[in-house]
Amino acid sequence: MKAEDALALYTVLCEHGVRVWIDGGWGIDALLEQQTRSHKDLDAFVALDDLATMARVLRLQGFFLKVIWSENRWVPHDQRVPLIGRAGTGHEIATAFVLMDGLGREIDFHVIRIDTRGFGTPAWECSLAFSPDALTGRGVILGSPVKCLSAAMQMRTHSGYPLQPKDIQDLLLLRDRFGAEGRDLAPP
Numbered sequence: 001m002k003a004e005d006a007l008a009l010y011t012v013l014c015e016h017g018v019r020v021w022i023d024g025g026w027g028i029d030a031l032l033e034q035q036t037r038s039h040k041d042l043d044a045f046v047a048l049d050d051l052a053t054m055a056r057v058l059r060l061q062g063f064f065l066k067v068i069w070s071e072n073r074w075v076p077h078d079q080r081v082p083l084i085g086r087a088g089t090g091h092e093i094a095t096a097f098v099l100m101d102g103l104g105r106e107i108d109f110h111v112i113r114i115d116t117r118g119f120g121t122p123a124w125e126c127s128l129a130f131s132p133d134a135l136t137g138r139g140v141i142l143g144s145p146v147k148c149l150s151a152a153m154q155m156r157t158h159s160g161y162p163l164q165p166k167d168i169q170d171l172l173l174l175r176d177r178f179g180a181e182g183r184d185l186a187p188p
Contacts, residue, residue, distance in 0.1 A: 001026070001039045005105050007141045009042060012061065018054045019047040021135055022148040023157060024108070028170045030139025030148045032177060037166060041098070041106035045130075045149070048075070048113045048123050051093055055083045062101040069096035071125040075111075095123035128156060151178035 006026050013020050022030055024043025029035050046054055059082045074092040077085065084094040095111040112120040112130060120130030134153035139146050149157065151174050158171055 001042050001105055003035055003142050006039070006042045007144055007146070009058075009061070009105070009107060010044075010141070010146055011144070012057060013046075013054060016053050016057045018050040018057065019114070020050075020054075020147065021045045021137070022139065022141075022146055023110075023154065025166070025170060026141065027137070027139065027148040028154055028174055030141050030146050031137060031151055031154070032173055033140040035141075036173060037169070041108050043108045044110075045112050045120075045135075046109050048095075048111050051077070051084065051111060052079060052081045054109075055081050055085075058099055058107070059083055062103075063099040063107070064101070065094075066098040066100040066106065068094050069098070069124070072096040073124050075123055096125075 006022075010020060010022060021027075022042065022044055024041075025037065025039045026042050029037075029039075063083065065083050073095050074086065075095055077091045077093045080087070080091050081093045083099060084097055086092050086094070096109070098106055098108045100106045111123040113123055114120050118132035118135065120135060122128055122130075130153065134150050135147075137148040137150040137153070139148045154174055155171060158167055163171070
């Protein structure tokens, strides 16, 4: 996922009112305000209330469903949602999935419910909680501001699974720049 593509996809979603926070490798690079490595995809969190708009916008951009993650939880929705909806007795939508387009660009989404106080609750199978400050990260991609998870929340979302060397490098950069605390990290 090139920087130009990551920024263009983030921008088109925001222009349509979709609340999205960049996570993962691009989220860390955004916080660092520089690209430190190449990225396979764009990881993002999206607000549950904005899923219908997000799916319509990305379908028009040529995206299709690539995979639904094992931690997915199907949740009821009041309307049929393209790409991530499943029909049944009612309408349900996926909450942890990857969309891909014909160019091979991938966006890995996880869905959060945002309450009136700004707290986020994962809609997928997850025990994390997102305090309002977890969603206040501000970063830069190609000189443009983007919303992302805070450095502390980036550290928390990179837990519960074995880290690859690139993940360790990312987290060490976060720790060095922001003093973000997290799991024990051994240099790659």
